[in-house]
Amino acid sequence: MFTNIALRAVLKTSVGVLRESGTLCSALSVKPWTCSSALLAPRVSCVAGSFAVPPPVRHYARAAKKKKTGPESQLSDLPPTMLKMDYTAVPLAQTTDDLVKRLLSLELASHREKLQLKKEQLIAKVQKDENDRSSVGVQVAILTARIRNYQEHLQKHHKDKANKRRMLMAIDRRKKLLKNLRLVSYDTFEKVCEQLGITYTFPPEYYRRATRRWLAKKAFCIKVFKEVQKQRAEQRLKMKPSLASTDTEAAKTRAV
Numbered sequence: 001m002f003t004n005i006a007l008r009a010v011l012k013t014s015v016g017v018l019r020e021s022g023t024l025c026s027a028l029s030v031k032p033w034t035c036s037s038a039l040l041a042p043r044v045s046c047v048a049g050s051f052a053v054p055p056p057v058r059h060y061a062r063a064a065k066k067k068k069t070g071p072e073s074q075l076s077d078l079p080p081t082m083l084k085m086d087y088t089a090v091p092l093a094q095t096t097d098d099l100v101k102r103l104l105s106l107e108l109a110s111h112r113e114k115l116q117l118k119k120e121q122l123i124a125k126v127q128k129d130e131n132d133r134s135s136v137g138v139q140v141a142i143l144t145a146r147i148r149n150y151q152e153h154l155q156k157h158h159k160d161k162a163n164k165r166r167m168l169m170a171i172d173r174r175k176k177l178l179k180n181l182r183l184v185s186y187d188t189f190e191k192v193c194e195q196l197g198i199t200y201t202f203p204p205e206y207y208r209r210a211t212r213r214w215l216a217k218k219a220f221c222i223k224v225f226k227e228v229q230k231q232r233a234e235q236r237l238k239m240k241p242s243l244a245s246t247d248t249e250a251a252k253t254r255a256v
Helices: 002-028 032-040 098-104 111-126 136-156 161-184 186-196 212-255
Strands: 045-047 050-052
Touching: 111 136, 111 186, 136 161, 136 186, 161 186
Parallel strands: none
Antiparallel strands: 045 050
């Protein structure tokens, strides 16, 4: 019984709404279904039964981000048709078909194999002879290839703290080797820097972070130093006449 009463009430209210919308549409001389759609969608304007729908605006559309182009990799100068380091001295690898050559070339090689080949190329530039594997120039070449590899890795993964620490340790090691080589043999030092493309910069003689406390302390020490120098100068001036009198007395005694 209560359900029937509720249905009747809902029907009465819906009929009242339809009558009001019909009177509104008759006043605007528009069909009722068009006016009801206009009431539901306020952006759609109904004039004489025609719809003027504005073009949709997409606020979520954004411009494509430009990819950052970093410096070229040290492995970019290696041709992809070049054979791997393990197969360069094999004569059979030079006469095989193209498919086998492609499998043995740098096109399908790993990053480790490419880095090893680049390291050997840098070593060949600075080594004294074919069996030289422990000289300072060779150590600098190995560290240079390793440092450049770390730099390329950190440009993509700048939060990799472990590899950043290894890179800084390798830089310090190379700096010490170059400093020692510069003191021992300057010609070899220049040759190594030129062949490997290294720019050697001198470290600062003294470096300290200039804080406010340190600047105030430095100014106070300078002031104290000047006051002490002034007091010593005054003492010297006072001691001069006494020294002159003692000198004259000593001269008189000698003359007598």
